[in-house]
Amino acid sequence: MKKTALKGVVAVFIILSGIISCSDSESRLSPLLKQTTVILNIGLPPENSGAYDNTIWNRIRRFFVPEAIAQTAPAAFGSILVRVTGSDFGVMEQTFGGAGTISLSVPSGNLRQFEVTANVAPGDPSAALSFRGTTAANLPEGETVSVPVIMGLNETKIVAPDNVLAVSGPYNSTRRVVMFSDMSGAGWSSLTQTAVTSLGLSSGSFIPYDVSFDSRGRIYIANFSTIGIIRIDNINGTNFLQGSASRFYTGGAAVSSVNTVAVDRIRNVVYFATNAELYQSNLDGTNTQLLPDPASLGTNIMWGIDVDSAGMLYIVARGGTVTQMIKYNPYSAPPAQIGSAFTVTSTATPSMVFDILIQGQYIYVANVAGNAGNQILQLAFSNNAFTIVSSNGTRTTTPTGAGQFFGATRFIAIRNDGFIIMDSNQGTSPTDFDRVVSFNDLSFNAWTTYGSFNNSGNGDAVGLFRFFTQC
Secondary structure, eight states: OOOOOOOSOOOEEEOOOSOOOOOSTGGGSOTTSOEEEEEEEEEEOOSSOOTTOOOHHHHHHGGGSHHHHHOOOSSOEEEEEEEEEETTTEEEEEEEESSSOOEEEEEOEEEEEEEEEEEEOTTOOOSEEEEEEEEEEEEOTTOEEEEEEEEEEEEEOEEEEEOOBOTTSOBOTTOEEEEESSTTOTTOEEEEHHHHHHHTOOTTOOOEEEEEEOTTOOEEEEESSSSOEEEESSTTOTTOEEOOSSSSEETTEEOOOOOEEEEETTTTEEEEEOSSOEEEEETTSOSOEEEOOOTTTTTOEEEEEEEOTTSOEEEEEEETTEEEEEEEETTSSSOEEEEEEEEEOSTTSOOOEEEEEEETTEEEEEETTOOTTOSEEEEEEETTEEEEEEEEOEEOSSOOSTTEESOEEEEOOOOTTOEEEEEEEOSSTTSOEEEEEEESSTTOTTOEEEOEEOTTOOTTOTTEEOOOOOO
């Protein structure tokens, strides 16, 4: 799972009409404060952003063109929370329904800060939980002001590639991507091999290894088969788009056998990797480019990618018991690795990292084979080198409490308050176990688990997993 900061994604107008509900925080404001009526116009990401259509001018310009107005929201909203702050009145909040005009009275003055969070309605098939945008505006007294708010993906539901691999046998025919809203399993739904075949993928060619999301909440699937990248609007497979001779391709053929995928939601670029080749593409699969090999990786297999707010890539790769982590600049001329790799050759520290996540200023890795204290690692990158800041978590086949993993494998949700991870130990029964775990921090506060091992191979069962792992 991949996460990158969202700043300045724009494009479409969705002008809502009719106040549904609001809190009473506005009524508690001092009557001495003069008021301005504010109409909030929510701008949401375009359907097909290009890698190079990311200048400030283009972002602003879309608020005024008919094409932008014609776009539709990527999900149905259940509620919209508006938070306004100012130096002379503190904080006010109002909650609106998912449809209707967002109109509110705000104390007049300069540099009023607006934060808007649109929560996706329960039952909507989008992978998004919420969208968020912030802006600032000067509000003249007694006037009505239209304020545009730039929105982008804020948090996601839990979305896991559950490809049901038997360690001693072939792939099970019920391979799928599963999605649910929280750690109770609420809102469970899935995209199965059968469903994908009906949408146009060749029978038996659905082997999901990883997922990522763009600013509209669309799902990008790293598929370890002849078609390496699949994009869908939601878990129903709406607007199914797969690699072809014109999308996600080089040399006239679709890139195949993709291990990992990450979307830069600021610059509207998708990155994906096969065993030893790294690619960059527009969101719709056009302008696919093979990037120069990272210098330190050699023939090691790339298993995880993430993107930071500056557009830099962080990649984990391994060969045998050697794991390497590198930082990579896709915009330098030519694109190249930055600084030195973090290399480990012993199980005493990370030895088989499977995924990587950027959260704030830190880099987190899921280390499926890490021994005591090394299942989750927190790293920093400075002076062209990685350093371990903290680590925690123990691997065991008999976990009994917080911080005990079968094997931390992949980050599978974007959450602002913690981490959600596939926990899997691939082996022969009864040592092959699978579940999902969540926690707030590396002290494993708010530790929660959901699901169990799918020993029967029934890919349609709710809450039963058989995740792909190599260890």
